[in-house]
Amino acid sequence: MERITDQGIITGYLTDASNTHGHAEVLVRPRTVAEVAAVLAHCQATATPVTVTARRTSTTGAPVPDGGWLLSMEHLDTIYGLHEVGGGALLGEYQAHVAQLGHLFPPDPTSRHECSIGAAIACNASGARSFRYGPTRPWIEAIEVVLPDGTILPRIDRATPIPGDWPQLAWSEPAVKTAAGYFPADNLLDLMIGQEGTLGVITRAWTRTVPAPIGVLSLIAFFSDLPSTLAMVARARSDDALRPRAVEFFDHNSLAMVRDRVPDIPVAACAALFIEIEHDGEAPLEAWWDALVEVDALAEDTIVAEDERGRARLHAVRHAIPAGINEQVVANGMPKVGTDFAVPHAHLAEMMARYHAVPLRHVLFGHIGDAHLHLNMLPTTPEQLAEAKALYRELALAAVAVGGTVSAEHGIGKLKRELLADMVGAEVIAAFRALKRHVDPAWVLGQGTMLSHMID
Ligand SMILES: Cc1cc2nc3c(=O)[nH]c(=O)nc-3n(C[C@H](O)[C@H](O)[C@H](O)COP(=O)(O)OP(=O)(O)OC[C@H]3O[C@@H](n4cnc5c(N)ncnc54)[C@H](O)[C@@H]3O)c2cc1C
Numbered sequence: 335m336e337r338i339t340d341q342g343i344i345t346g347y348l349t350d351a352s353n354t355h356g357h358a359e360v361l362v363r364p365r366t367v368a369e370v371a372a373v374l375a376h377c378q379a380t381a382t383p384v385t386v387t388a389r390r391t392s393t394t395g396a397p398v399p400d401g402g403w404l405l406s407m408e409h410l411d412t413i414y415g416l417h418e419v420g421g422g423a424l425l426g427e428y429q430a431h432v433a434q435l436g437h438l439f440p441p442d443p444t445s446r447h448e449c450s451i452g453a454a455i456a457c458n459a460s461g462a463r464s465f466r467y468g469p470t471r472p473w474i475e476a477i478e479v480v481l482p483d484g485t486i487l488p489r490i491d492r493a494t495p496i497p498g499d500w501p502q503l504a505w506s507e508p509a510v511k512t513a514a515g516y517f518p519a520d521n522l523l524d525l526m527i528g529q530e531g532t533l534g535v536i537t538r539a540w541t542r543t544v545p546a547p548i549g550v551l552s553l554i555a556f557f558s559d560l561p562s563t564l565a566m567v568a569r570a571r572s573d574d575a576l577r578p579r580a581v582e583f584f585d586h587n588s589l590a591m592v593r594d595r596v597p598d599i600p601v602a603a604c605a606a607l608f609i610e611i612e613h614d615g616e617a618p619l620e621a622w623w624d625a626l627v628e629v630d631a632l633a634e635d636t637i638v639a640e641d642e643r644g645r646a647r648l649h650a651v652r653h654a655i656p657a658g659i660n661e662q663v664v665a666n667g668m669p670k671v672g673t674d675f676a677v678p679h680a681h682l683a684e685m686m687a688r689y690h691a692v693p694l695r696h697v698l699f700g701h702i703g704d705a706h707l708h709l710n711m712l713p714t715t716p717e718q719l720a721e722a723k724a725l726y727r728e729l730a731l732a733a734v735a736v737g738g739t740v741s742a743e744h745g746i747g748k749l750k751r752e753l754l755a756d757m758v759g760a761e762v763i764a765a766f767r768a769l770k771r772h773v774d775p776a777w778v779l780g781q782g783t784m785l786s787h788m789i790d
Pocket residue numbers: 350351385386387388389390391392393396397407421422442443444445448449450451452453454455456457458459460461462530531532534535536537743744780783
């Protein structure tokens with residue numbers, strides 16, 4: 335395996351979607367698990383930092399190296415079959431393969447056509463469909479993983495115990511959708527899911543799928559106020575006749591951003607829900623109509639799509655919002671500051687009031703079915719950027735104070751370590767550190783991600 339030291343090549347690997355920048359001395363692109371193992375064994379023996387990089391869509395700086403070696407997963411991308419796939423494969427390509435065979439692999443981060451399945455497992459990624467199907471975790475049956483000392487574990491699953499001499503993690507995650515910190519697992523597979531490339535390199539996965547639904551109904555429903563929107567969310571969560579797989583929110587600023595491109599948005603709308611419902615051939619349109627009327631939605635204005643073409647149109651509306659944000663970021667010449675907090679449902683309205691009170695220009699949208707919204711603050715000056723960062727921290731602490739999480743899906747990476755400590759406390763951080771130190775004695779793998787290596 336070639337050790338690439340040409341900075342002209344390495345430079346393409348040194349950033350991610352958070353715009354964090356790093357540096358590395360060597361890039362390796364292994365083609366086999368044995369090569370991955372050889373790299374990790376070498377780095378452990380020589381105390382050389384090594385960072386796993388996949389498709390670099392992380393929003394947390396996690397795949398960005400601060401020196402040392404970079405291990406790219408790009409060549410470990412084979413799709414072996416319906417339920418077996420290489421860690422470096424593109425998630426969207428694997429999903430397309432599964433769909434051709436009449437199945438559905440539910441995890442669907444918005445970045446699925448740009449991100450790898452190994453990283454989706456390493457970060458326990460979620461998406462819109464997590465409302466019904468949960469995050470990536472339940473869809474992983476087993477993995478092949480290489481430990482930081484180069485040991486290859488060819489297939490671990492939920493029957494594989496955590497080795498008895500590994501420090502135990504005795505903590506409870508908050509009772510919300512969360513992707514923050516090591517999972518308090520009772521088996522090795524669950525411990526390796528969500529570890530953000532700090533405890534092992536996932537080279538292969540065996541998955542679970544479900545038969546593809548016969549039909550999917552998509553709709554965008556509009557509301558003239560927030561109480562009716564939240565009433566619809568509560569109804570979607572509790573009414574068995576509705577059973578959506580996704581319930582996504584867009585605030586009035588999001589709608590304003592796409593009004594030009596989407597003439598169907600009613601003037602009276604101040605919020606919208608994008609909803610997807612799987613069905614067995616008979617779309618439950620009547621049940622949805624009744625529910626929308628009862629909660630006082632702008633029911634007549636609902637946009638409904640029952641076929642592939644109509645759904646593509648609705649998805650285009652949905653994706654126009656992040657695209658609009660990106661255009662705004664470029665125009666502002668300042669990065670956006672985006673949150674990833676989830677709170678218990680009982681505190682959702684209160685959290686939304688905090689978001690709406692933010693004095694900077696912002697857009698609020700996301701996975702409201704899981705009480706998990708992304709507030710995107712769009713500063714236009716360095717002063718506003720500093721203000722946005724301060725507000726971000728205040729909002730994170732507010733989410734934690736009501737039993738929420740500082741990251742529901744994107745992970746901690748290098749940018750949210752302090753917030754993780756705020757959320758879990760010093761004792762749990764000490765337990766995380768003891769585990770990391772035991773599994774990776776030279777603390778080389780994913781250095782700086784989730785935990786600082788500087789303290790010990
Ligand atoms: C536009 C956009 C939309 C997004 N939408 C979502 C979303 O809806 N839901 C969501 O959860 N996330 C989302 N993300 C975040 C990101 O896409 C996910 O975290 C994704 O899993 C990262 O995949 P990647 O291949 O780009 O990994 P990278 O960014 O390259 O790496 C991410 C982390 O995983 C580690 N890693 C990578 N591969 C492996 C491996 N094989 N074994 C062990 N560790 C590994 C890296 O070291 C790093 O710590 C979004 C990002 C963008 C830019």
